[in-house]
Amino acid sequence: MGLFKTPEEKEQAAQEKERKILEKYNLEDLSDPKDIDSIKKIAQSMAGVGMIAAGADIGLGSNEKAMMQAQMHYQRVIMEQNFIMIRQLDRISKLLEK
Numbered sequence: 342m343g344l345f346k347t348p349e350e351k352e353q354a355a356q357e358k359e360r361k362i363l364e365k366y367n368l369e370d371l372s373d374p375k376d377i378d379s380i381k382k383i384a385q386s387m388a389g390v391g392m393i394a395a396g397a398d399i400g401l402g403s404n405e406k407a408m409m410q411a412q413m414h415y416q417r418v419i420m421e422q423n424f425i426m427i428r429q430l431d432r433i434s435k436l437l438e439k
Contacts, residue, residue: 359384375428379421386414386421 346354362384363369363377371377 373428373432376425379425383418383421386417 359381363380368380371380
């Protein structure tokens with residue numbers, strides 16, 4: 342494995358990571374692409390929180406700033422989850438109307 346990855350290798354690694362996340366939370370059977378995209382955004386945001394927490398642990402930046410950024414990431418994650426639930430409830434409602 343070389344020091345620098347090709348764009349294709351980076352894309353494959355990202356897809357594998359996304360697949361593992363979906364499997365970890367038993368979400369691999371999602372059929373709506375919007376829900377899958379939301380899950381990917383959540384995973385990316387949570388990865389950002391991990392990076393911020395690691396930076397705070399080793400003394401990069403102020404702890405208060407890192408905490409505020411982590412809180413913003415968590416709020417975005419909750420908002421994405423709410424949108425997923427809204428879409429799913431809408432689908433359920435439409436199915437019940439039939």
